[in-house]
Each structure stands twice: as C-alpha cells, then as structure tokens.
Amino acid sequence: MKSHFDPITLKLFIAVCEEGSIARASQRESIVPSAVCKRLAALEEDLRVTLLARGKHGMKPTAAGTAFVRQARDVLSRMENMYAEMSEFSGGxxxxxxxxxxxxxxxxxxxxxxxxxxxxxxxxxxxxxxxxxxxxxxxxxxxxxxxxxxxxxxxxxxxxxxxxxxxHPCVVLHPSHPLATHDALYFEDTLEYESVSVSPGSMMEIMLRQHAALAGKPMATRIEASTFDSACRIVAAGLGIAISPREAVGPTAKALGLTLVPLKNDWANxxxxxxxxxxxxxxxxxxxxxxxxxxxxxxxxxxxxxxxx
Structure with missing residues (x-):
C-alpha cells in the first residue's frame, strides 16, 4: 500500500456507494465532483482493484467495493468512537x-x-x-x-x-360504528367490517394479515394510509376502522372524537x-x-x- 486511508476519502466512497452517483455524493458531502473523482481514482490505483462499476444507471460497488465499504464504515465508526470517548475527558x-x-x-x-x-x-x-x-x-x-x-x-x-x-394496539372507531359500544374486542371481531390499512408493508400490518388468515377471514381493506394521523382522519370520515397503537393515535383520536377500544388478544402488547x-x-x-x-x-x-x- 502506497499510503494510509484518510477519513475524507472513506466518507466520499461510502457516499458514492449509497447515492449511486458522484454528483449526488458530492452534493451531499459539499465537495466538487472533480475532487471526488480524483480521490476515487487514487484509491483504486492505490489498491490496484476496481471498487466501482460505472454504468448508464449510475455507480455500484463491485465485490471488492462491497467489502471495502463495509470496512470503511467500521473504520469511521471506530474513529468516531475514539474521538467521542477522548472528548469526555475535556467536558462531557x-x-x-x-x-x-x-x-x-x-x-x-x-x-x-x-x-x-x-x-x-x-x-x-x-x-x-x-x-x-x-x-x-x-x-x-x-x-x-x-x-x-x-x-x-x-x-x-x-x-x-x-x-x-x-x-398497545387497539381498534380505532367512529363513535357511530357498531363496535364502538364494546369495552374490549378480539381482533377477529373486527374482520366483518371494512378497514383502513396503516403503513402497508409494516410488521404490524403483516402480522394482522397473518392473524386474519388464521381466522379464515381476510381483512376487508378499503383504503390505505401511510401515517397514523391520516388513518384517524379516514376513520373519522366513516371510511372504515383501523388497528393502531393507542400511544401513537391517542391525541389525534381524541381531537377527532374517535373511540378507541382495546384488543384482548395476547399479542396486543x-x-x-x-x-x-x-x-x-x-x-x-x-x-x-x-x-x-x-x-x-x-x-x-x-x-x-x-x-x-
């Protein structure tokens, strides 16, 4: 090896791998693209290996580049750890x-x-x-x-x-909904009604679909919402019920006059x-x-x- 690695070059290489583009990486790290290119070229020459594959859709790390970016993240993490621990001696x-x-x-x-x-x-x-x-x-x-x-x-x-x-996941309901008078419900009790899917693809949504399948009653999803706030507003409009954590929807549900009914299932904690x-x-x-x-x-x-x- 002709020279030691410097943290700036390591940060730039990681940025290019994550952004897939020298232009975006240079913008993220506030450095001109030509300087990024120069450092990457010097790095590959120093290592005598191709780290990045350049194509029409951007840049991706080669097998060697994937190994190098993993090591680079470890090195930068250790350097930050070292700096943070030493700084504790001089003021917290x-x-x-x-x-x-x-x-x-x-x-x-x-x-x-x-x-x-x-x-x-x-x-x-x-x-x-x-x-x-x-x-x-x-x-x-x-x-x-x-x-x-x-x-x-x-x-x-x-x-x-x-x-x-x-x-604690609970059922979010419009106060006029038939289930709103219950003190507690099993998830299976909600499957007869149209529902709002909250954060599609999340572990919670996947788990609900699995429990619905086990009950032999697929969820009647009417509409999807990306946030808890939007799910509450959809419920308030009378477009379905939602299963959401009480702690996440409590303030919005209260402001909209919605009813929250706890779930009795073992997994509802x-x-x-x-x-x-x-x-x-x-x-x-x-x-x-x-x-x-x-x-x-x-x-x-x-x-x-x-x-x-």
Missing part, C-alpha cells in the same frame, strides 16, 4: 448519533425522550429517521445508523438490544427495543443515548404498560 459526552425508528415509536414517545437527553448533553447532535422495522435492523447492521428503535419481533440476531417502551451493533462499533454518545432511553422506559414502565384505551 459529544459527537453525533444516527437513530432510525419505527413510525409508532416516533409518534408515541421517542421525540420527547430524546429531548430530555439533548437537554442534558447539549453538545451531542442526533439525526432521527423514520423507517419500517426490517429497514431499521438492516440500517443498524450495515452501519448506516448507530441505534435502531423497533418492535422486538424483528430479527435482531447479532445485535445488542436494550428494552424500551411498550405500546408490543415490546420495543433499542438495538445497536457491538460496543466496539458503537460510539460513546450512541451508548449514552441508548442507556438514557432505556432508563426512562424502566422508570415509566408501570405507567406506560397499565393505562387503558
């Missing part, structure tokens, strides 16, 4: 943390919990992105995110986890977890945030698990 936790979380966690408690963390650790920056559970786990595994917050029914093998909060890679790949600031979220959930556990719909 600092750095940046990338968090990917499920829509339910963001709609319910995560922003407020993160606000208490940021009020204590003012030098830490947190980037929060919403995604489905399968994408959350992949982002953490591949190093795109430092922490993930998702349902513990996800495949979390190989990741470290800490318990977070729980939510979802445990969320904070997931990350092993400690050697996780920065001090990310570990501190994960510990903070876990402690908050532990302290509020009795209240968050016991309140009715």
């Amino acid at each position: 936790v600092t750095g940046s943390v990338r968090v990917v979380a499920s829509p339910a966690a963001i709609a319910a408690w995560l922003p407020a919990d993160m606000a208490t963390f940021l009020s204590i650790y003012r030098s830490v920056r947190v980037a929060l992105k919403e995604s489905l559970s399968s994408e959350i786990v992949r982002s953490v595994r591949e190093g795109h995110a430092d922490l993930g917050v998702c349902w513990d029914a996800s495949d979390l093998s190989g990741l470290e986890t800490a318990t977070y909060r729980s939510d 979802r445990q969320f977890v904070i997931c990350s890679r092993s400690q050697k790949y996780t920065s001090s600031s990310a570990r501190t945030l994960a510990d903070h979220l876990h402690r908050l959930a532990e302290g509020d556990g009795i209240q968050s698990n016991s309140s009715p719909c």
Whole structure:
C-alpha cells in the first residue's frame, strides 16, 4: 500500500456507494465532483482493484467495493468512537448519533425522550429517521445508523438490544360504528367490517394479515394510509376502522372524537427495543443515548404498560 486511508476519502466512497452517483455524493458531502473523482481514482490505483462499476444507471460497488465499504464504515465508526470517548475527558459526552425508528415509536414517545437527553448533553447532535422495522435492523447492521428503535419481533440476531417502551394496539372507531359500544374486542371481531390499512408493508400490518388468515377471514381493506394521523382522519370520515397503537393515535383520536377500544388478544402488547451493533462499533454518545432511553422506559414502565384505551 502506497499510503494510509484518510477519513475524507472513506466518507466520499461510502457516499458514492449509497447515492449511486458522484454528483449526488458530492452534493451531499459539499465537495466538487472533480475532487471526488480524483480521490476515487487514487484509491483504486492505490489498491490496484476496481471498487466501482460505472454504468448508464449510475455507480455500484463491485465485490471488492462491497467489502471495502463495509470496512470503511467500521473504520469511521471506530474513529468516531475514539474521538467521542477522548472528548469526555475535556467536558462531557459529544459527537453525533444516527437513530432510525419505527413510525409508532416516533409518534408515541421517542421525540420527547430524546429531548430530555439533548437537554442534558447539549453538545451531542442526533439525526432521527423514520423507517419500517426490517429497514431499521438492516440500517443498524450495515452501519448506516448507530441505534435502531423497533418492535422486538424483528430479527435482531447479532445485535445488542436494550428494552424500551411498550405500546398497545387497539381498534380505532367512529363513535357511530357498531363496535364502538364494546369495552374490549378480539381482533377477529373486527374482520366483518371494512378497514383502513396503516403503513402497508409494516410488521404490524403483516402480522394482522397473518392473524386474519388464521381466522379464515381476510381483512376487508378499503383504503390505505401511510401515517397514523391520516388513518384517524379516514376513520373519522366513516371510511372504515383501523388497528393502531393507542400511544401513537391517542391525541389525534381524541381531537377527532374517535373511540378507541382495546384488543384482548395476547399479542396486543408490543415490546420495543433499542438495538445497536457491538460496543466496539458503537460510539460513546450512541451508548449514552441508548442507556438514557432505556432508563426512562424502566422508570415509566408501570405507567406506560397499565393505562387503558
């Protein structure tokens, strides 16, 4: 090897792989495209291997490039970890943390919990992105995110986890709906009625379809909604019922005068977890945030698990 790798080149290579374009990568990293090209060319010459395949639809990493981008993410993660831990000796936790979380966690408690963390650790920056559970786990595994917050029914093998909060799926109903007078319902009781599918492709929606199939009564989906807020508004318009976490839809449902009826099924209590890679790949600031979220959930556990719909 003629020279050592520098973090700027590693960041640029990762950006090109993720964006599939030198132009988009240069815009993301605020550097002119010619400088990106020069660094990538020097990198491939230094390694004596082709890292990127250039085609009419953009740029993709070769087999060697895929291996290199994985190593590059690990190196940058370790460097950030080293910097964050050393900075603790000169004035507290600092750095940046990338968090990917499920829509339910963001709609319910995560922003407020993160606000208490940021009020204590003012030098830490947190980037929060919403995604489905399968994408959350992949982002953490591949190093795109430092922490993930998702349902513990996800495949979390190989990741470290800490318990977070729980939510409780319930039936969201217009007050004039025949089921609105019930104190509690089984999911199977709702299958006779037209429904609103919330976040199609999510683990919750997939699970509901599986339970409907087991009951021999496919869901009568009338309309799809991408957010909990829009699902509540569709229910308020009388276009169907929805199954959504009480914690995520509570404020909107109350504002719209909707009725929330708890589900009696055993699975109607979802445990969320904070997931990350092993400690050697996780920065001090990310570990501190994960510990903070876990402690908050532990302290509020009795209240968050016991309140009715």
